Amino acid sequence: xxxYGGNKIPALTNRPTxxxxxxxxxxxxxxxxxxxxxxxxxxxTGLQSxxxxxxxxANAYIELGFLPIAYxxxxxxxxxxxxxxxxxxxGYSKKNQSCDVLRIYKxxxxxxxxxxxxxxxxxxxxxxxxxxLRDGEAVHGLVVKSGFESDQxxxxxxxxxxxxxxxxxxxxxxxxxxxxxxxxxxGCLMKGCLRFCKEFRVFELFxxxxxxxxxxxxxxxxxxxxxxxxxxxxxxxxxxxxYLVKNKFSGSIVSLLTSIxxxxxxxxxxxxxxxxxxxxxxxxxxxxxxxxxxxAKLGKGVEALSLFRQMLLEAVxxxxxxxxxxxxxxxxxxxxxxxxxxYCYMLRNAIELDMVNYTSFVDMYAKCGSILMASRVFNIMxxxxxxxxxxxxxxxxxxxxxxxAINLFDKMRYQNQQxxxxxxVSVLSACSHSGxxxxxxxYFNIMSREYGIVAKEEHFAxxxxxxxxxxxxxxxxxxxxxxxxxxxxxxxxxxxSACKIYKSVELAEYVAKKLLPLETDKSSVYVSLFNIYAxxxxxxxxxxxxxxxxxxxxxxxxxxxxxxxDEKLYVFTSKTRQAxxxxxxxxxxxxxxxxxxxxxRVHDMSFALNDAEYNVKQ
Numbered sequence: 001x002x003x004y005g006g007n008k009i010p011a012l013t014n015r016p017t018x019x020x021x022x023x024x025x026x027x028x029x030x031x032x033x034x035x036x037x038x039x040x041x042x043x044x045t046g047l048q049s050x051x052x053x054x055x056x057x058a059n060a061y062i063e064l065g066f067l068p069i070a071y072x073x074x075x076x077x078x079x080x081x082x083x084x085x086x087x088x089x090x091g092y093s094k095k096n097q098s099c100d101v102l103r104i105y106k107x108x109x110x111x112x113x114x115x116x117x118x119x120x121x122x123x124x125x126x127x128x129x130x131x132x133l134r135d136g137e138a139v140h141g142l143v144v145k146s147g148f149e150s151d152q153x154x155x156x157x158x159x160x161x162x163x164x165x166x167x168x169x170x171x172x173x174x175x176x177x178x179x180x181x182x183x184x185x186x187g188c189l190m191k192g193c194l195r196f197c198k199e200f201r202v203f204e205l206f207x208x209x210x211x212x213x214x215x216x217x218x219x220x221x222x223x224x225x226x227x228x229x230x231x232x233x234x235x236x237x238x239x240x241x242x243y244l245v246k247n248k249f250s251g252s253i254v255s256l257l258t259s260i261x262x263x264x265x266x267x268x269x270x271x272x273x274x275x276x277x278x279x280x281x282x283x284x285x286x287x288x289x290x291x292x293x294x295x296a297k298l299g300k301g302v303e304a305l306s307l308f309r310q311m312l313l314e315a316v317x318x319x320x321x322x323x324x325x326x327x328x329x330x331x332x333x334x335x336x337x338x339x340x341x342x343y344c345y346m347l348r349n350a351i352e353l354d355m356v357n358y359t360s361f362v363d364m365y366a367k368c369g370s371i372l373m374a375s376r377v378f379n380i381m382x383x384x385x386x387x388x389x390x391x392x393x394x395x396x397x398x399x400x401x402x403x404x405a406i407n408l409f410d411k412m413r414y415q416n417q418q419x420x421x422x423x424x425v426s427v428l429s430a431c432s433h434s435g436x437x438x439x440x441x442x443y444f445n446i447m448s449r450e451y452g453i454v455a456k457e458e459h460f461a462x463x464x465x466x467x468x469x470x471x472x473x474x475x476x477x478x479x480x481x482x483x484x485x486x487x488x489x490x491x492x493x494x495x496x497s498a499c500k501i502y503k504s505v506e507l508a509e510y511v512a513k514k515l516l517p518l519e520t521d522k523s524s525v526y527v528s529l530f531n532i533y534a535x536x537x538x539x540x541x542x543x544x545x546x547x548x549x550x551x552x553x554x555x556x557x558x559x560x561x562x563x564x565x566d567e568k569l570y571v572f573t574s575k576t577r578q579a580x581x582x583x584x585x586x587x588x589x590x591x592x593x594x595x596x597x598x599x600x601r602v603h604d605m606s607f608a609l610n611d612a613e614y615n616v617k618q
Contacts, residue, residue, distance in 0.1 A: 428459060
């Protein structure tokens with residue numbers, strides 16, 4: 001007698017065996033030592049060509065991972081039925097051998113006329129993995145012909161097929177034809193719309209799903225929350241949070257809570273984000289990273305760094321996204337030392353830098369004033385993406401290194417790396433910083449003529465800034481009039497800056513009227529106009545503007561500058577004017593202020609950037 005799991009089973013011999021008894025043996029096919037005697041018994045009893053026994057035997061070998069043997073067993077079946085074909089199709093599908101799945105499927109179609117949802121699922125999965133749109137469309141035709149248009153297994157696979165092929169419209173048609181949609185079907189299309197940045201379509205689908213009476217699944221709610229974050233729909237995110245709390249299924253759903261935290265941070269509700277983050281019972285690396293990234297993107301570098309230290313104390317290992325956010329925080333603070341510390345930490349802990357990390361370091365070093373280090377990191381990158389090239393070009397441009405920026409752009413094109421619209425923003429910005437007007441026009445035209453990139457508002461803003469800096473105000477106004485879209489805050493803001501440089505008071509008043517309805521920080525517009533009036537010594541208008549500023553309850557956003565000295569980061573703000581008087585930096589500031597005043601570049605100090613500083617311990 002053989003034993004398996006404490007149960008006695010009859011020993012296999014060469015004597016004839018009852019077929020029901022033989023079928024019962026398949027219940028014990030958990031290892032090779034049991035399946036091989038069973039295989040031998042099937043051969044000796046002449047059942048190797050039986051569709052039932054050979055299919056079960058093939059499935060047993062598939063479960064044990066012996067796919068070639070399974071196929072040999074399957075091949076010996078004289079009259080293969082749908083169950084036999086599905087058995088071998090499932091084996092190759094589980095092993096992700098998609099080419100073989102399609103090959104066997106075509107053999108099946110030439111052998112039998114039957115088809116079921118299992119067969120279709122295996123084949124659609126293979127078409128998706130191989131990106132075979134033509135074969136996928138042929139299978140779709142068979143789905144319609146065979147009446148599986150509402151099958152709960154087939155429909156999600158078809159939707160995923162078309163989404164992976166980039167055919168969202170076809171996926172929508174499959175969805176619309178389906179009469180009985182379950183949560184999986186709704187989820188597949190919502191995920192596809194999110195992938196194609198169709199966030200408002202996600203909202204519409206979610207509304208329709210709720211109206212259909214289906215109970216919302218946490219994974220679907222997470223997609224809606226992600227859509228809210230992408231379009232900064234803070235109000236809708238709060239509604240999702242309320243729904244989550246009301247239905248009391250938020251206790252252990254860390255990923256959903258993290259998505260809400262991430263959305264709150266993106267929408268600027270960092271107080272709500274912090275409160276919800278503290279309520280997450282078991283925070284994982286994604287939760288911590290969402291908070292670090294949120295603070296970094298909000299310009300709260302100190303908070304991001306503090307949270308990262310707390311994360312390490314909690315023994316949570318950071319990932320590449322965490323480091324990218326941390327690098328962003330360092331670049332915003334202008335802390336080169338901290339940026340280097342992050343770089344060294346990653347090297348010491350053998351953390352592999354991906355392209356995002358490399359690019360982040362290039363951007364960080366450039367923004368912290370170390371263009372040489374930025375260039376070194378860029379040069380050692382094993383692979384460069386368009387974002388890497390763009391970051392380095394932007395770094396050179398911001399440092400006034402026009403020749404280096406353009407040479408790098410030419411090298412990028414020579415290596416057949418296609419520039420994108422952001423690359424041209426960096427190139428035009430480099431022209432603007434160096435006053436290269438004709439060159440700016442050249443690259444502005446190349447963008448559309450050679451690369452088919454339609455100029456966006458930010459490209460026009462760069463050109464207006466370039467023309468304005470060069471004193472070609474009329475040309476800048478003419479360009480604004482010819483814009484195919486309505487000028488945005490960045491375009492009018494660039495022109496207002498030009499008015500400030502060249503003391504064009506009347507034009508500044510006109511631009512301010514255009515800018516105020518568009519600018520979220522309206523105080524910055526009033527401050528710029530205030531300084532223009534002050535330079536023109538139009539004190540009556542200065543007084544009136546100051547009164548308007550106060551009556552509207554506006555406050556100047558506190559700006560800051562920073563510098564590292566002896567491992568300390570000094571941040572200059574306008575909050576505590578006298579703080580810098582207690583440091584050596586105070587005398588430097590006074591000296592620079594006097595020199596600026598001699599050149600006529602210091603405005604009323606109640607609005608200009610004042611001298612104050614605080615320390616951030618490294």
